[in-house]
Amino acid sequence: MKVVTDQTEFPKEIGPTAITIGKFDGLHFGHRKLISQLRLESQKRGLAPVAVTFDRHPMTLVAPEKAPKPIVSVAQKVDLIAKQNIDATVVLEFNRELSHVPPLEFVRDLLVGQLGMRLIVIGRDFKFGHKGLGDVDFLIAHEREFGYQVIIVEDEAGENGRRASSTWVRECLESGDVESATEVLGRYHMLRGTVVHGAKRGRELGFPTANLEAETLEGFIPADGVYAGWLRSEGKNYPASISVGNNPTFEGVPQKQVEAHIIDLDDIDLYDKRVEVLFVRRLRGMEKFDSLEALIDRIQLDVDETRTLLQL
Incomplete structure (x- = not known):
């Protein structure tokens, strides 16, 4: 084309x-x-x-x-x-x-x-x-x-009779309803950005993440929370637990930080690569935890739920 x-x-x-x-x-x-x-x-x-x-x-x-x-x-x-x-x-x-x-x-x-x-x-x-x-x-x-x-x-309507529109998609993403966004888009909603070095908190917790540089992000960032989805790099899809938000358990985390933990694969080098993050379902909102142990337990549950949802 x-x-x-x-x-x-x-x-x-x-x-x-x-x-x-x-x-x-x-x-x-x-x-x-x-x-x-x-x-x-x-x-x-x-x-x-x-x-x-x-x-x-x-x-x-x-x-x-x-x-x-x-x-x-x-x-x-x-x-x-x-x-x-x-x-x-x-x-x-x-x-x-x-x-x-x-x-x-x-x-x-x-x-x-x-x-x-x-x-x-x-x-x-x-x-x-x-x-x-x-x-x-x-x-x-x-x-x-x-x-x-x-x-x-003539206009195309969804199952609820509502006319397909970009406004409808934005409403879904603003509320974190990425499943409904998928129905209107006919595909998973996607962000694209460059992976950069972060504070490495995820690695210290046992869940290393690919951090997407905010200045390079393309696409509408959905509501804060944790999502099940995929990370796509060089034509390959990797199952991922995706975090959007400022992670209130820690101080100094930027608003709308997007990071993805690839499940069962810790040795892939994504730094400086352009990747795509695809959103399948919102698992929960962003939460502040009283201890690192509670945070680790919740992240593990997020990973387990993602694994089940994506039928891994």
């Missing part, structure tokens, strides 16, 4: 195109339905399927105090889209200039002129252009003028 960060340099060999557009934060099952329909319709017409997304949530520019935390980084999002078997992803820089582009110019100059759009596959509530004045009706009204077709994909 080609990744294009400057739409003016969109590869001429890709096209004409079928396009879908969205923030695609987290790439939940509703997003994947949209892209799946894009693939299907593009194959019928001999078009190149292309996803168009943004490098940030528009709210970070127009109302930063209201902007939601991203579920995934731009790099993570591109990696997730790449697994959907499309030809290209265009990542638009959402800046002042783009935010002021009228809907007509956005369609005529960018989508049709630069990206060669002949088909657009979108959700019914899609908005675009300056002040969100462009919508589905606008696109349909200009089909004949610009020579493209519009296909509307």
Whole structure:
């Protein structure tokens, strides 16, 4: 899959195109339905399927105090889209200039002129252009003028009937309900970061951990607590008990520290490596213990519960 960060340099060999557009934060099952329909319709017409997304949530520019935390980084999002078997992803820089582009110019100059759009596959509530004045009706009204077709994909709902949304995923993660987040995402929620040296308290307690450097973390950090999950390094998955938070039993531990103890494997060297941490289930909240012995007993129980949950 080609990744294009400057739409003016969109590869001429890709096209004409079928396009879908969205923030695609987290790439939940509703997003994947949209892209799946894009693939299907593009194959019928001999078009190149292309996803168009943004490098940030528009709210970070127009109302930063209201902007939601991203579920995934731009790099993570591109990696997730790449697994959907499309030809290209265009990542638009959402800046002042783009935010002021009228809907007509956005369609005529960018989508049709630069990206060669002949088909657009979108959700019914899609908005675009300056002040969100462009919508589905606008696109349909200009089909004949610009020579493209519009296909509307209805919202995808979960088992409880709620519409799939990035907001729903964030609510799940904020409460530590990573199991529900998994259902909406269709995959385990994932953080990515670089392993660095920590205070080595885990090793002293008999449970060495891989500490993820806060400055390198990508992805939405879920609620404080201990989770069962996996640590992925160089294509291999290792069962892990994952701690998120400041570990109140000790002083000086940073807020939202993410560390993972790999179960039954103490000799792996992960320092300075980029790893992924995948969350399966929250085992408990963050607790302060009166003694190291009580903490060790609780960690051992966390490990045992993780081992059972992951069927090791």
